[in-house]
Amino acid sequence: MLDFNLNPLDEYRKKASFEWKKLKMLLHPEQYAKLQDVIMEKIYKYPEFRRGFCPESLDEKRRITQRQLNIIKESRILDREEILINLNKMPYLISMLTILAPDTCIKFNGSVDLFNNAILALGTEDQLHYVFDNKEGKINGTFCLTEIGHGTNTKGMQTTAVYDIENEEFVINSSCFEAAKCWAAGLSQTASHAIVFAQLIVKGEMKGLHGFIVPLRDPTSLIPYPGLTIGDMGEKTGLNGIDNGFLVFHNYRIPRKNLLSKTGGVTLKGDYITSFKDSKKKHGVSLGHLSIGRTYIVCTAAAYGIKALTIAVRYAAIRKQFGPNESEEVSIIEYQTHQHRLLPHLACAYAIRIFGDFILPSCCQFIFDSLFDSSDEHISERGMEIHSICCGAKPLASWSIRDVIQECREACGGHGYLKAAGIGDLRDNNDANCTFEGDNTVIIQQTSNWLLKFWPLVLKQSRISSPMSSVDFLTSATEILEYKWEIIDVEQLCSPNNLIQIYQWLVCYLLRETYEKSQKAMQSGIDPFWVKNNHQVFLAKNLSIAYTQVRTCKSIIVRDKY
């Protein structure tokens, strides 16, 4: 590892109480540093990855993003088969691409991963060719769930797919403007195929939300097919290389075989079939598959935060204001307030980065096992657990990094507000992390809902264990709640084991409080919908956060366990 060239940061680099090379090796083991070089060599030869500082038009941004996406597909950098050889390299790739080409990295997630994973999770073997075609760049995917009228409430979605027995086709319609699909990445200009979620209607009966593979445009000319109105969402606060669009269906027909029918299919004669026996199992597995985007977000958020902190900490070492006398000014990093503002965020970004190193490979491993290894009897429970961890991890990471970036911006004063400082773009890009793949405030409720199922087992004094062991400590919940700490100094307080014990106590406490208060409210006749709503702010939301913090701390301590 090369030393830095002489530069104005040397004064502070020399003062470090640790060896920076050792720390770097811990975070970036040599094999990944080499991988980074290999990838840079692969893609840096393309001018699309060497961009200047000139502002680009919206069209140009989008053209470059699509070109970059094609290059990533062609060079197979994020190819599933490549990654399966060493799952741990995935977070490094995502972090690197997030810094190099954030829009492209996010577009890859929407148009390749979400599209392909929906087919792998919900589709059948005959539909796998779409996955390969998408990977090879023969088609471009997009994922259309959100509608104008309903985003997080998927049950309320109004796009319909009615089965036409005579023609063996589904007829898709947007019943009103509110049913228009919106936001999907790549939909506006580049996607040739979409995964569309619509209410399935068979013989006049509603069968609930189902996924369909819908051809949108000719893959070569990219001209939309008749029966569709496709438009653009317009310029966004960030990530403008991505062509997010909207879509309205007018009696649009697709073949019967385009229904993703792993959990429920329709026969030629229009009978709805579903394997009730293991539908619960399939649900858990599907949720696990669809978690991958949230694990990406943990890694992209960490990468944004680390970049913002690098800028702010370096700036703090160079920037001088005030001093003990008129002739001497000191670097702003010397100010207690400045350290207090930046250093906890630095620790937080490290923690999220390491958590990403754990959660993304865990999710990839889960997807791999669920597809190719039938020996895991608990695969469905594992899917549920991955889903529950990710529904806490995405909010924790994106909210924390939102605060990290904002503090970094302010810590750089007026210069931090310049476009050229780069912090504003990081803030705008991370902002979307709080909303897409499920709004933070809403998805975090999935984590607490899952945790609440374990409290009755605590009351029965049953042994609690889960495939990824994230709730095993609840077996000792009663003893944990009795813990008394005799901590004498900060060092002891911050020892990893103490921190985990403290967070575990908090999880047990919040779990007991949320459960007991909800039960009491329910017994008094309050509707379960309002009971859940009324216990979010001080209980359920904090419960999910504390549980995710336990997982984060554990991934730091035992980062090589998984």
Ligand SMILES: Cc1cc2nc3c(=O)[nH]c(=O)nc-3n(C[C@H](O)[C@H](O)[C@H](O)COP(=O)(O)OP(=O)(O)OC[C@H]3O[C@@H](n4cnc5c(N)ncnc54)[C@H](O)[C@@H]3O)c2cc1C
């Ligand atoms: C850049 C970007 C890219 C996107 N890409 C895609 C894509 O590729 N495909 C796709 O299908 N969608 C995509 N989306 C849409 C995204 O998934 C939705 O915006 C998101 O799910 C939130 O839905 P909504 O916008 O309808 O917000 P709403 O659900 O209307 O939420 C609005 C507010 O109400 C609050 N709220 C809602 N319900 C509750 C509740 N029960 N309890 C408490 N508070 C609540 C939320 O916290 C939120 O603050 C994208 C969005 C963005 C910004």
